[in-house]
Amino acid sequence: MKLRFLFVMMILLTSVSQASAQSQGWTDQLYQSGKIYVVTGVLFLILAGILFYLIRLDRKVKQLEKEMEDKA
Amino acid sequence: MNKLLKIGTVVLLFYTLLAGLLIPLDVGLTGVAPTQLHPGKQKVKAYYYMQHLQKNMKVDVWAFHKDNSILCSHVKVLDEQSLEFQIQVPDVFPSRNVGLVVQTANNRDTLHGALYFMSTQVGESTAKAEAPPVKAKLIDVSLSFPNREILRESIRNLFYHVPMWFTLILLGFVSMVAGIRYLRNGSMQMDIWSENCARVGLLFGVLGLVTGSLWARFTWGQWWVTEDLKLNGAAFTVLIYLAYVILRGSIQDEIQRARISAIYNIFGFVMMMVFVMVVPRLADSLHPGNGGNPAFSSYDLDSTMRLVFYPAVLAWMGLGWWIVSVKVRMSNLRLKLLNR
Numbered sequence: 001m002k003l004r005f006l007f008v009m010m011i012l013l014t015s016v017s018q019a020s021a022q023s024q025g026w027t028d029q030l031y032q033s034g035k036i037y038v039v040t041g042v043l044f045l046i047l048a049g050i051l052f053y054l055i056r057l058d059r060k061v062k063q064l065e066k067e068m069e070d071k072a
Numbered sequence: 073m074n075k076l077l078k079i080g081t082v083v084l085l086f087y088t089l090l091a092g093l094l095i096p097l098d099v100g101l102t103g104v105a106p107t108q109l110h111p112g113k114q115k116v117k118a119y120y121y122m123q124h125l126q127k128n129m130k131v132d133v134w135a136f137h138k139d140n141s142i143l144c145s146h147v148k149v150l151d152e153q154s155l156e157f158q159i160q161v162p163d164v165f166p167s168r169n170v171g172l173v174v175q176t177a178n179n180r181d182t183l184h185g186a187l188y189f190m191s192t193q194v195g196e197s198t199a200k201a202e203a204p205p206v207k208a209k210l211i212d213v214s215l216s217f218p219n220r221e222i223l224r225e226s227i228r229n230l231f232y233h234v235p236m237w238f239t240l241i242l243l244g245f246v247s248m249v250a251g252i253r254y255l256r257n258g259s260m261q262m263d264i265w266s267e268n269c270a271r272v273g274l275l276f277g278v279l280g281l282v283t284g285s286l287w288a289r290f291t292w293g294q295w296w297v298t299e300d301l302k303l304n305g306a307a308f309t310v311l312i313y314l315a316y317v318i319l320r321g322s323i324q325d326e327i328q329r330a331r332i333s334a335i336y337n338i339f340g341f342v343m344m345m346v347f348v349m350v351v352p353r354l355a356d357s358l359h360p361g362n363g364g365n366p367a368f369s370s371y372d373l374d375s376t377m378r379l380v381f382y383p384a385v386l387a388w389m390g391l392g393w394w395i396v397s398v399k400v401r402m403s404n405l406r407l408k409l410l411n412r
Contacts (some may be wrong), residue, residue, distance in 0.1 A: 002263040029219050034121055034224045034225040035096070035103075035223070035224040035226040035290055035291075036226075036227045036228075038225070038226040038229065038286065038287060038290045038291075039093070039226055039228045039229055039232070042229050042232050042233055042283040042286055042291060043232055043285050043288060045282050045283050045286065046232060046236070046278065046279050047154060047282060049275065049278065049279045049282070050275075050279075050391075053395070055399070057399070057402075058394075060228060061402060061404065064402065064406060064409070066311075068405075068409060071409065071412060
């Protein structure tokens with residue numbers, strides 16, 4: 001499960017980095033557009049971080065529920 | 073009470089996202105072309121962001137350095153966002169780096185270091201004919217965020233990046249208080265609160281670091297500015313709480329774990345305050361309000377920004393608190409299970 005997640009992330013990251021390498025000057029585009037995409041990026045990071053945390057929390061609760069069932 | 077907190081958090085988060093993203097930016101000059109000029113008559117174009125120029129609008133343009141200014145002629149509005157003017161680049165001027173002031177009917181905007189006089193000699197100016205542009209602030213009644221050079225739209229990150237650190241400080245403080253209370257009365261409940269606050273604080277610290285890094289890349293030009301004390305202090309703070317989590321994991325005995333980590337926690341919080349609030353003031357930092365000894369007012373937060381910033385801080389703090397309370401409930405369940 002964890003391995004598969006890592007694998008998907010790696011593919012995603014490499015494809016993103018390739019795409020950015022192809023379109024030269026993606027940074028320039030960010031500068032010209034009034035830098036609104038920096039805000040998008042920041043919000044994306046926050047959401048991703050909180051979701052990641054939520055998924056981990058979810059797993060822990062599931063484990064706890066399982067332990068409860070085993071004990072009962 | 074708890075319910076009220078959750079509803080408030082949701083409402084404030086929605087408000088933060090909507091107001092923070094939808095309120096428009098002020099009018100602002102973004103650039104000129106060409107930027108490098110030789111002595112003589114030159115035609116230059118200037119570009120606006122969020123401006124609505126009209127063909128018959130009266131527009132005045134000055135190139136300036138401190139008290140010396142050159143009034144530009146033949147100002148022509150090209151379209152809503154751009155205009156063209158002619159500048160007589162002098163042979164002698166006090167500086168080669170020259171700023172630009174554009175005054176329209178509704179707005180006066182400055183772009184520092186907009187132009188560079190290529191082969192102009194640096195010296196006493198002969199061109200002092202026009203009165204230098206005064207920094208008169210036109211009364212701004214519109215609901216808009218300031219359009220600052222370098223920042224532009226990314227000024228909105230104030231509502232998403234900065235509250236991460238405020239939340240970390242709040243959770244760190246609660247964690248410390250809970251730790252102290254544990255040391256006083258030995259209640260395991262306090263230890264649980266202390267631990268979970270620190271863990272969730274760590275999440276917000278990491279989010280603060282990565283969002284700050286992204287923001288820095290497109291404003292200061294680097295993912296990480298190594299000589300900036302505030303950045304390194306922030307990274308250090310996150311490491312402190314990471315060490316706290318590792319410390320807890322490394323001690324088997326419950327009571328010993330709670331005690332040692334509570335004591336470490338007190339030091340951790342003090343170190344965080346030192347590294348985030350005190351040390352950055354000793355040297356210049358790229359962050360506002362650092363270097364020197366600023367009062368709170370010197371953050372010069374715009375009034376529209378305040379309107380969103382304070383609710384944003386409350387919203388993110390509320391979210392942090394919410395996550396902590398869920399985790400505490402979970403820890404309590406586990407404790408119950410163990411004792412059964």
